Amino acid sequence: MSTADDHRFMARALRLAARGLTTTTPNPRVGCVIVRDGERVGEGWHQRAGEPHAEVHALRAAGERARGATAYVTLEPCSHHGRTPPCADALVAAGVSRVVAAMQDPNPQVSGRGLQRLRAAGIDVECGVLEPEALALNAGFCLRMRAGRPLFRLKLAASLDARTALASGESQWITAAAAREDVQRLRARACAVLTGVGTVVADDPSLNVRLPAAERQPLRVVLDSTLRTPPDARLLGLPGGTLLLTALPPDDLRAQMLRAAGAELATLPAAAGGGLDLQAVAAELARRGCNEVHVECGARLAGSLLQAGLVDELVLYLAPLLLGDAARGLCRLPGLERMEQRIELEWRDVRRVGHDLRVTLVPRVR
Ligand code: AOF
Numbered sequence: 229m230s231t232a233d234d235h236r237f238m239a240r241a242l243r244l245a246a247r248g249l250t251t252t253t254p255n256p257r258v259g260c261v262i263v264r265d266g267e268r269v270g271e272g273w274h275q276r277a278g279e280p281h282a283e284v285h286a287l288r289a290a291g292e293r294a295r296g297a298t299a300y301v302t303l304e305p306c307s308h309h310g311r312t313p314p315c316a317d318a319l320v321a322a323g324v325s326r327v328v329a330a331m332q333d334p335n336p337q338v339s340g341r342g343l344q345r346l347r348a349a350g351i352d353v354e355c356g357v358l359e360p361e362a363l364a365l366n367a368g369f370c371l372r373m374r375a376g377r378p379l380f381r382l383k384l385a386a387s388l389d390a391r392t393a394l395a396s397g398e399s400q401w402i403t404a405a406a407a408r409e410d411v412q413r414l415r416a417r418a419c420a421v422l423t424g425v426g427t428v429v430a431d432d433p434s435l436n437v438r439l440p441a442a443e444r445q446p447l448r449v450v451l452d453s454t455l456r457t458p459p460d461a462r463l464l465g466l467p468g469g470t471l472l473l474t475a476l477p478p479d480d481l482r483a484q485m486l487r488a489a490g491a492e493l494a495t496l497p498a499a500a501g502g503g504l505d506l507q508a509v510a511a512e513l514a515r516r517g518c519n520e521v522h523v524e525c526g527a528r529l530a531g532s533l534l535q536a537g538l539v540d541e542l543v544l545y546l547a548p549l550l551l552g553d554a555a556r557g558l559c560r561l562p563g564l565e566r567m568e569q570r571i572e573l574e575w576r577d578v579r580r581v582g583h584d585l586r587v588t589l590v591p592r593v594r
């Protein structure tokens with residue numbers, strides 16, 4: 229089989245994997261295509277944790293035609309007994325003769341052992357086809373496995389002069405309907421939607437997914453070191469669950485009231501300058517299986533996350549408006565004394581979304 233065919237079938241497997249974009253958490257999105265004599269005889273993708281992996285769906289579809297076939301998988305087939313038995317064993321049992329994987333599984337329970345097991349069974353194994361695309365699809369999962377923290381995607385919406393609200397706090401509506409719907413899609417793919425208590429108190433946001441096809445609500449997370457969340461806050465009553473991260477002990481009176489109002493609470497260390505230790509927040513969310521955390525917050529938390537190096541992706545919606553100097557800025561950062569203290573980003577993507585622009589940035593690696 230030629231390299232071009234390998235790329236074509238792996239691209240197809242990646243598209244299948246992306247069908248699990250909003251549903252596989254805490255698992256990665258994985259797709260599989262089984263090809264015999266140049267023809268696709270089975271396809272599958274991982275849909276939900278606890279359900280069969282991509283390979284199992286594809287092998288079931290292929291049946292006997294899997295014998296002697298090539299399996300294209302966007303992630304190394306697993307070798308461990310998790311919620312389901314090892315896919316490497318299933319591929320061996322089905323008699324495939326070649327396996328092409330896009331990338332190794334960063335899960336320490338697998339990390340190369342799946343490929344090893346296939347090779348030991350005499351299967352021709354190749355790894356690394358369309359690897360950058362596969363890594364991008366599961367960037368959060370990879371970060372959680374390798375660094376013990378989720379990927380943080382910070383969403384901001386501002387006027388052309390980078391103002392997010394009037395001095396009065398009034399912020400509806402800066403961006404138009406298409407941009408707000410785009411944000412809904414970003415929320416839907418996230419494992420958790422995070423904000424600060426200031427936003428909860430000021431705006432009483434829902435932070436849920438309101439797309440017709442939504443079958444899962446991300447966990448809502450509020451950074452609330454002193455438990456100022458009102459027990460009647462809108463987000464506490466919605467499906468999907470709300471986690472309040474606080475520095476107060478679990479037996480605090482407010483903690484008890486908020487638990488009674490439906491919140492889950494976890495106590496974390498406070499940061500030296502007030503608020504919570506953001507690295508501890510990241511570690512706690514990873515521990516809970518969060519791969520991607522979508523952040524919608526005020527200028528203070530946005531600034532703190534940027535300073536802590538915890539913004540892996542910044543998605544900024546820019547509306548064609550000017551709000552003037554008295555309006556509120558994008559993110560609060562300490563004044564710089566030297567240019568070398570600046571936070572540098574790189575443009576990743578620019579596109580128009582309805583009336584607004586969406587620019588996506590990532591930290592610049594120096
Ligand atoms: C695969 N194919 O489609 C996926 C894989 O506990 P489990 O059974 O849900 O396994 C989850 C782990 O399996 C996950 O952390 C990752 O290492 C791997 N995911 N592997 O061969 C798949 N989703």
Ligand code: ZN
Binds near residue numbers: 281283305306313316
């Ligand atoms: Zn598997």
